Amino acid sequence: MASRSKLSGMQKQVLGLYRNFLRAARKKPPEECSRIKSIISAEFHENARNVDRKNFLYIEYLIRRGKKQLEQLNNPGIVGLSTFKFTSSSSAAAINISLDDQNSKPESPKLHVDEPDNKPAVNATIG
Amino acid sequence: MATTRLLLRRGSAAGRVLPWRLVPAQLHSSQAEPPPAKPKRTKTFSIYRWNPDNPSKPYLHNYDIDLSDCGPMVLDALIKIKNEIDPSLTFRRSCREGICGSCAMNIDGDNGLACLTKIQSSGSASTITPLPHMFVVKDLVVDMTNFYNQYKSVEPWLKRKDPPPQPGKEILQSKKDRAKLDGMYECILCACCSTSCPSYWWNPETYLGPAALLHAHRWIQDSRDQYTKERLDAVNDEFKLYRCHTIKNCTHACPKGLNPAQQIESIKKLQLQ
Numbered sequence: 001m002a003s004r005s006k007l008s009g010m011q012k013q014v015l016g017l018y019r020n021f022l023r024a025a026r027k028k029p030p031e032e033c034s035r036i037k038s039i040i041s042a043e044f045h046e047n048a049r050n051v052d053r054k055n056f057l058y059i060e061y062l063i064r065r066g067k068k069q070l071e072q073l074n075n076p077g078i079v080g081l082s083t084f085k086f087t088s089s090s091s092a093a094a095i096n097i098s099l100d101d102q103n104s105k106p107e108s109p110k111l112h113v114d115e116p117d118n119k120p121a122v123n124a125t126i127g
Numbered sequence: 128m129a130t131t132r133l134l135l136r137r138g139s140a141a142g143r144v145l146p147w148r149l150v151p152a153q154l155h156s157s158q159a160e161p162p163p164a165k166p167k168r169t170k171t172f173s174i175y176r177w178n179p180d181n182p183s184k185p186y187l188h189n190y191d192i193d194l195s196d197c198g199p200m201v202l203d204a205l206i207k208i209k210n211e212i213d214p215s216l217t218f219r220r221s222c223r224e225g226i227c228g229s230c231a232m233n234i235d236g237d238n239g240l241a242c243l244t245k246i247q248s249s250g251s252a253s254t255i256t257p258l259p260h261m262f263v264v265k266d267l268v269v270d271m272t273n274f275y276n277q278y279k280s281v282e283p284w285l286k287r288k289d290p291p292p293q294p295g296k297e298i299l300q301s302k303k304d305r306a307k308l309d310g311m312y313e314c315i316l317c318a319c320c321s322t323s324c325p326s327y328w329w330n331p332e333t334y335l336g337p338a339a340l341l342h343a344h345r346w347i348q349d350s351r352d353q354y355t356k357e358r359l360d361a362v363n364d365e366f367k368l369y370r371c372h373t374i375k376n377c378t379h380a381c382p383k384g385l386n387p388a389q390q391i392e393s394i395k396k397l398q399l400q
Contacts, residue, residue: 051182058182064262064270 010059017066018044024073032080036073039081165195171252172204174216176266185263187254188213194248201255202230202241217266225382228317232257232267238319238380258322260331273331274318277339281362283346286354304350311345311390313383314338320377320387326370334370335362337377337387344390347397363398371395 007015018040025036051058072078169191177185190208197207202220209216219229223242230241233256247253261269291298321327321336335343340362347358362368368391377387 055182057177057185058179061179061182061262061264068272 010056010063013063014044014059017063017070020070021066021073024070027074028079036081039083168194168248170194170204170246170248170250172208173252173254174205174208174267175256175263176216177263178215179265187256189252194246197246199245200242201234201244201246201253204246205241205255215266217268219268226315228315231317231319231322231382233259233322238323240317240319240382243382258318260328261318261322271318274316274321274336274338277335278316278342281335281339281343281346282358283342285346285349285352287351288353298351300350307348307350308345310385311341311348314341314345314385315383317382319380319382320385323376323380324371325374325376326372330366330370333366335367337371337391340368340371340394341385341387341390344394347394359394359397362394368394368398 021040022037025033025040028036047062051062073081172190172192173187174190175185176188190212192204192207197203200223202223205216205218206220209218218232218241220242221227221229223230225240225243228240231238232241233239234241234244235247235253235255238258241255255267257263257267257269261271261274264270285298287298316338318338320341321338324337327334327336343358343362346352347355352358371388371391373388373392375388378385378389381387
């Protein structure tokens with residue numbers, strides 16, 4: 001495949017990040033593992049399709065954000081990733097970010113992430 | 128006679144004829160005169176904008192502010208812009224009195240705290256950009272994780288080899304020894320100095336930067352700390368310490384008036400021993 005021959009440094013970084021995310025997902029319990037993998041691959045594919053190849057500033061920003069999220073995911077206390085979709089019309093009502101108390105039960109803390117309908121933002125951001 | 132005089136005075140002030148009786152002098156003026164209109168002084172602020180949600184090239188957006196209706200500091204202008212003109216302007220701020228270090232940014236080319244920098248009342252536009260050579264998260268907010276990690280790497284806590292002389296009580300320190308810490312403990316970790324250092328721009332991951340080195344020196348100088356030699360050895364690195372070439376931008380930038388360059392010089396001198 002011609003596209004695989006000469007990958008730029010930034011492309012290698014993105015691929016490395018993707019691989020590390022998948023490795024982190026494998027370490028989690030099996031049912032979570034598949035869910036995490038589907039979320040990650042959806043986000044990466046979405047960005048690969050929508051983000052302009054030359055928009056280096058944004059790609060670097062996404063890589064940095066991804067690295068921070070990877071650190072969080074690698075934390076043994078985190079057991080899962082979940083998303084919820086909200087439509088932009090009801091965004092004010094639907095932004096319901098709930099973070100389980102990590103001190104209560106060690107097996108239940110989850111990273112809740114919200115996903116607007118056309119833009120997967122993995123961090124729970126109040127827009 | 129006194130009443131007539133009173134009437135006359137009131138008549139001239141109010142501009143209307145009062146009934147002929149004793150009118151007590153009023154303490155508060157009931158006349159609703161509008162306060163004298165303050166002359167409008169407009170100043171333009173060129174503020175760096177970049178939105179990660181709609182990523183395009185970063186740009187400088189101009190905002191016009193009436194200075195007569197705004198506080199004296201740059202932070203007041205930013206808050207006024209956010210309240211009245213553009214709520215999407217994003218910046219960090221907390222104490223508004225120069226003690227937290229959140230609002231550090233580059234104002235007209237110089238790093239400083241927005242809450243302590245007075246607005247230049249001259250007519251030319253003021254340029255506000257985030258701290259130089261730092262990754263931007265949004266508008267004026269920068270990514271400080273590298274800076275904080277460097278501070279953590281210095282191990283900024285008291286380390287002792289043997290237990291304190293009086294267990295359960297404070298470790299005593301003479302006034303002279305405490306005076307050695309003056310000029311270093313006041314650092315608020317605003318990052319103005321590190322981000323003004325060209326050496327830090329070119330080697331941000333390896334060079335510790337003036338702020339971290341200032342704190343390293345603060346712990347080296349602390350008489351209660353017993354790991355002085357280990358601390359000096361940890362910093363004694365080609366990149367961690369010796370990227371400093373006494374450019375002295377750090378001392379110029381510090382909003383608290385500290386002198387990181389002097390502390391770094393002091394560390395270098397201690398290394399010779």
